[in-house]
Amino acid sequence: MPDNAPGPGAERAALRPDCANCFALCCVALTLTRSSDFAIDKEAGKPCRHLQQDFRCGIHTELRPRGFSGCTVYDCFGAGQKVSGETFAGQDWRGSRHTARRMFEVFPVMRQLHELLWYLTEALSLEPARALHRDIRRRLDETERLTHLPADALADLDVAAHREQVAALLSRVSRDVRATAPRGKKRDRRGADLMGARLRGADLRGADLRGAYLIAADLTGADLRLADLIGADLRDADLSAADLTESLFLTQAQLNAAKGDAVTRLPPTLARPAHWSD
Structure with missing residues (x-):
């Protein structure tokens, strides 16, 4: 459930x-x-x-x-x-x-x-x-x-x-x-192995992160606006203070699998998981 x-x-x-x-x-x-x-x-x-x-x-x-x-x-x-x-x-x-x-x-x-x-x-x-x-x-x-x-x-x-x-x-x-993202920010990390990656504060606007393995990655304060997250594995990824307001194809299941906090910015169609306040 x-x-x-x-x-x-x-x-x-x-x-x-x-x-x-x-x-x-x-x-x-x-x-x-x-x-x-x-x-x-x-x-x-x-x-x-x-x-x-x-x-x-x-x-x-x-x-x-x-x-x-x-x-x-x-x-x-x-x-x-x-x-x-x-x-x-x-x-x-x-x-x-x-x-x-x-x-x-x-x-x-x-x-x-x-x-x-x-x-x-x-x-x-x-x-x-x-x-x-x-x-x-x-x-x-x-x-x-x-x-x-x-x-x-x-x-x-x-x-x-x-x-x-x-x-x-x-x-x-x-x-x-993603072409509307700031010039130079459209990184192609499709399917990339980013498990445990240190991406704290990273500017990932417009990045292609389709199917990327972001398990336990530190995305604290990262800017993920206009980043394509379809199929990205966000299990235990730390999204505290991250900005996902305009992330592409993000799902509730991905958020539920991740970690975050009260200041993580989310798209209006998704909800802050209850366990983030634990």
Whole structure:
């Protein structure tokens, strides 16, 4: 269950987790591997031992101290309630093995589609990418259409191929937007290994940090405006006093995995994680 809260923007509402209207799919469908993020091993399709009959987590208020910080980081982008309420019309996975198997196959596909919707919705709001808005709208509508497919069609969907097409468009959007950053600041660190990097106070405006490994990096006071953070691994990265107000394609899950403080500046569509005040 995500450690976040809704932000402004009605268009984002359906892309935010609504656990009250989901059959706890993330607590059942996914594999958990014992690690610093999860205190137990759990097979995909097997309910977490802390899941209650009403689909609520029995240790929700104690997830981090009990060794389940990974649960507070995870974000389904609203896929859980979509699969539960629309794709399966409110059918509980406990009703039959066939329903359960199909639901658990569909959930990760829907999750990917909803993540793409999040990025495309953001892309459509970026003025420097206005020349691409027609293409963005077409991809957004196409992706939205796919989310309404019946379960069998979703399970068979080549979501990787669709994701590739969207990624190519988002890359063009990123290029156009980052081009507006101050001259000389557009560093290409795509996929770079920056684990534990000392980037305190760094001027990273317009940097391409797509897929970069920023695990435990010190980004205290860094300026990440107009930096592309899509797919960047921010686990335990220190974002205290950093400026992410105009960061591109940043997600709640990335923030939940990082560290920050009361003066970290965030985009208006994202929320300050509760554990940052711990």
